[in-house]
Amino acid sequence: xxxxxxxxxxxLEHVHMQFGERVIFDDASFTVNEGEFVAVLGPNGAGKSTLxxxxxxxxxxxxxTIQVLGKPPRRGNTAIGYAPxxxxxxxxxxxxxRDVVGFGLDGNRWGxxxxxxxxxxxxxxxxxxxxxxxxADAPIGQLSGGEQQRLLIAQALLTNPRxxxxxxxxxxxxxxxxxxxxxxxxxxxxxxxxxxxxxxxDINPLLPVVDHVIYIAxxxxxxxxxxxxxxxxxxxxxxxxxxxxxxALGRVFVVGAET
Amino acid sequence: MFDILQxxxxxxxxxxxxxxxxxxxxxxxxxIVRGLTFAGHALPNIGFAGAAGAVLLGLDPIIGLYIFTIxxxxxxGFLGKExxxxxxxxxxxxxxxxxxxILFLSLYFGYAERVYSILFGQILGISQFDVLITGISxxxxxxxxxxxxxPLLFSSFEPEVAEARGVPVRxxxxxxxxxxxITVSLSVQIVGALxxxxxxxxxxxxxxxxxxxxxxxxxxxxxxxxxxxxLGIFLAAYSNWPVSFYIATLSFATYLPVRLLSPLWMGRQxxxxxxxxxxxxxxxxxxxxxxxxxxxxxxxxEQGSSR
Numbered sequence: 001x002x003x004x005x006x007x008x009x010x011x012l013e014h015v016h017m018q019f020g021e022r023v024i025f026d027d028a029s030f031t032v033n034e035g036e037f038v039a040v041l042g043p044n045g046a047g048k049s050t051l052x053x054x055x056x057x058x059x060x061x062x063x064x065t066i067q068v069l070g071k072p073p074r075r076g077n078t079a080i081g082y083a084p085x086x087x088x089x090x091x092x093x094x095x096x097x098r099d100v101v102g103f104g105l106d107g108n109r110w111g112x113x114x115x116x117x118x119x120x121x122x123x124x125x126x127x128x129x130x131x132x133x134x135x136a137d138a139p140i141g142q143l144s145g146g147e148q149q150r151l152l153i154a155q156a157l158l159t160n161p162r163x164x165x166x167x168x169x170x171x172x173x174x175x176x177x178x179x180x181x182x183x184x185x186x187x188x189x190x191x192x193x194x195x196x197x198x199x200x201x202d203i204n205p206l207l208p209v210v211d212h213v214i215y216i217a218x219x220x221x222x223x224x225x226x227x228x229x230x231x232x233x234x235x236x237x238x239x240x241x242x243x244x245x246x247x248a249l250g251r252v253f254v255v256g257a258e259t
Numbered sequence: 260m261f262d263i264l265q266x267x268x269x270x271x272x273x274x275x276x277x278x279x280x281x282x283x284x285x286x287x288x289x290x291i292v293r294g295l296t297f298a299g300h301a302l303p304n305i306g307f308a309g310a311a312g313a314v315l316l317g318l319d320p321i322i323g324l325y326i327f328t329i330x331x332x333x334x335x336g337f338l339g340k341e342x343x344x345x346x347x348x349x350x351x352x353x354x355x356x357x358x359x360x361i362l363f364l365s366l367y368f369g370y371a372e373r374v375y376s377i378l379f380g381q382i383l384g385i386s387q388f389d390v391l392i393t394g395i396s397x398x399x400x401x402x403x404x405x406x407x408x409x410p411l412l413f414s415s416f417e418p419e420v421a422e423a424r425g426v427p428v429r430x431x432x433x434x435x436x437x438x439x440x441i442t443v444s445l446s447v448q449i450v451g452a453l454x455x456x457x458x459x460x461x462x463x464x465x466x467x468x469x470x471x472x473x474x475x476x477x478x479x480x481x482x483x484x485x486x487x488x489x490l491g492i493f494l495a496a497y498s499n500w501p502v503s504f505y506i507a508t509l510s511f512a513t514y515l516p517v518r519l520l521s522p523l524w525m526g527r528q529x530x531x532x533x534x535x536x537x538x539x540x541x542x543x544x545x546x547x548x549x550x551x552x553x554x555x556x557x558x559x560x561e562q563g564s565s566r
Binding site: 057058076078089092099100104107109110111113135137139142152155 | 288291292405406407408409410412413416417419420421422423424425426466467468470471472473474475476521525528529532535536
């Protein structure tokens with residue numbers, strides 16, 4: 001994916017962040033370029049979601065500089081598409097799949113909104129991109145976790161962002177739905193040349209598609225290719241305790257670390 | 260049969276009842292999507308305590324009603340996002356307020372007629388001035404709901420994304436609860452504190468089971484709410500039974516069959532989604548996928564029928 005002059009989308013320089021005594025980032029520095037697919041890994045509570053919130057401007061770092069497209073993070077930045085950790089929605093809510101996608105277009109505007117053909121066309125196109133046309137008019141409560149996830153991705157793409165932040169989109173999905181979402185995100189990343197940061201617990205479904213991995217543990221961060229980061233030596237250093245990386249059947253397993 | 264319309268107290272009842280039914284239906288839809296329906300039961304009961312307190316102090320009970328409901332609305336706004344935890348705390352605040360209300364009533368040595376009308380409603384006894392106040396308040400509340408519509412809906416379903424998009428999520432949540440408190444206070448004068456839930460949540464809950472579009476659901480909720488109120492006033496005018504009884508009964512009698520029968524059309528919907536899905540399913544890749552896919556139709560059927 002190397003380009004002549006890839007444009008940096010995210011730049012972190014010497015970022016320090018802590019909640020009380022707990023250090024999340026200690027002198028974290030890295031760059032994510034346009035069109036890159038980056039997986040964010042690490043144990044629970046290590047700061048994966050915190051990283052996304054920093055980029056969205058929802059929280060501030062204690063020290064260091066963060067830039068998104070050359071500017072400090074701010075709320076309401078339409079250059080970022082965001083799909084948070086998803087909770088399953090209830091069955092009997094009066095809301096259709098296309099309404100969820102529509103939030104991405106004008107959910108932040110005042111007034112009730114008047115339905116029109118142009119709006120409908122934009123939403124139809126977004127539904128098609130994530131292969132959700134079949135259930136466009138279905139009540140969201142009746143859709144599976146994978147289907148709801150696709151709608152959230154369509155919603156996040158409606159502002160034509162340069163950066164897509166996906167928090168645990170593979171959580172609670174079975175293997176085949178996992179693959180569908182990974183394929184979809186990879187396709188979106190390549191065709192739109194949008195940088196993707198995908199938070200996940202398991203790198204395996206992403207192995208064929210990721211460019212880089214950011215591993216966050218115990219206040220330390222490491223970035224690089226999967227081969228560079230998911231190694232016994234790098235992870236042992238991050239965790240500050242012996243960690244063994246085992247490869248078997250084309251999959252990677254991290255042993256000895258709480259993931 | 261429309262001869263009752265010539266009486267001014269009936270005209271007042273129709274005007275005020277219609278205004279309240281419209282606003283209550285909109286509020287009810289948002290209360291359902293925000294998981295705040297319990298507040299629709301708690302706020303009016305808390306309002307009753309305020310009304311009783313005001314009577315004890317020699318004030319207009321309506322003043323106490325507004326102060327207590329708005330105060331409680333703001334308190335609920337500060338409670339946690341977890342529905343269970345919030346409902347538990349709300350319930351404890353509510354019963355404390357009811358206890359206060361009972362104390363206030365027992366300390367009052369007059370005939371607390373106005374307090375009882377807060378509990379049971381007094382739609383046939385409201386003055387032209389009350390109608391004017393109800394009309395203006397309803398119109399204002401309606402206007403604010405209309406203005407906040409999209410960001411409120413967005414932040415109800417996906418607070419994190421809405422916040423990232425620059426929607427003032429917390430502020431909206433607070434404004435919403437104040438609007439609910441005002442709507443509750445308006446409704447209390449029509450159906451009474453004990454039955455506010457029927458106008459607030461009843462029509463919206465029924466409508467949400469009939470249609471899935473937010474705007475359609477709200478429109479149907481409004482139609483149902485206005486219908487219950489009108490028919491309730493008519494029936495009450497021709498019998499000696501209270502309006503509140505009729506409104507609550509109509510609301511229940513409509514919700515019950517819709518609730519019982521909605522799995523029929525919702526199930527059909529789920530089946531047609533499943534068929535559409537199968538048509539659009541792309542060929543699956545690896546052997547692992549195929550293994551997994553064997554288990555999937557069963558899971559999907561289960562999801563469809565469980566609703």
